[in-house]
Amino acid sequence: MSAVKRLIPSLNRVLVEKIIPPSKTSAGILLPEKTAKLNSGKVVAVGPGARDRDGKVIPVNVKEGDTVLLPEYGGMEIKLGEKEFHLFRDEDILGTLHD
Structure with a gap:
């Protein structure tokens, strides 16, 4: 996790760790890939935001710890250490997921 703390995204970028859905249930039943289609991730770090024409900072819409819906592509x-992360622009994130 220390490698992640060193990476601060630039401008309106968001660092996300994708959530890997379980491949089987707690009873041991294997789940087909189609049931695990939701592409989501947990926000690990966010940039300070982009600037508009007047130089004012436009803040990022998500915060660290949010669970977000990601585009398919x-x-x-x-890769930071042993973990893989994805860097997205704020406007590429489709939404925030709530329990």
């Missing part, structure tokens, strides 16, 4: 894959 896009983002930049980054």
Whole structure:
């Protein structure tokens, strides 16, 4: 986790760790890939935001710890230590998921 703390995204970028859905239930039943189609992740770090024409900072819409819905394609894959993360622009994130 220390490698993640060193990476602070630039501008309006968001660092996300994708959530891998379980491949089987607690009873040991294997789940088909189609049931695990939701592409979501947990926000690990956010940039300070982009600037508009007047130089004012436009803050990022998500915060660290949020669970977000991600597009099927896009983002930049980054490997920090043993973990893989994805870097997205704020406007590429489709929404925030709540329990």
